[in-house]
Amino acid sequence: MKIEAVIEEKLLSAFSPIHLDVINESHQHNVAPGSESHFKVIIVSKDFEGERLIKRHRAINSILAEELADKIHALALHTYTEKEWKTYYAENTPLSPKCLGGGKKAG
Incomplete structure (x- = not known):
């Protein structure tokens, strides 16, 4: 099973998100074609209500x-409550930071 699908399946099961995007950004980095090493996750869940950002990220990690x-070499996490998502981000998906090097080549 592809890494992207595994990430999606695990997060759907654990958080029952209102919104979930798992985006393979590996092609933007110095890795072999077809790699699955750099991802961005945008997740909106009721489980994040009242939780600080660090706790949300630790739960996903x-x-x-x-x-x-x-x-996975890099995982950009964008975690929101439903209110945060609707108020700030629904129309403007945040960009992931640029990779400073390194990578896992497909073997």
């Missing part, structure tokens, strides 16, 4: 620990 340990 915990769910994706296996993939982060060995398959």
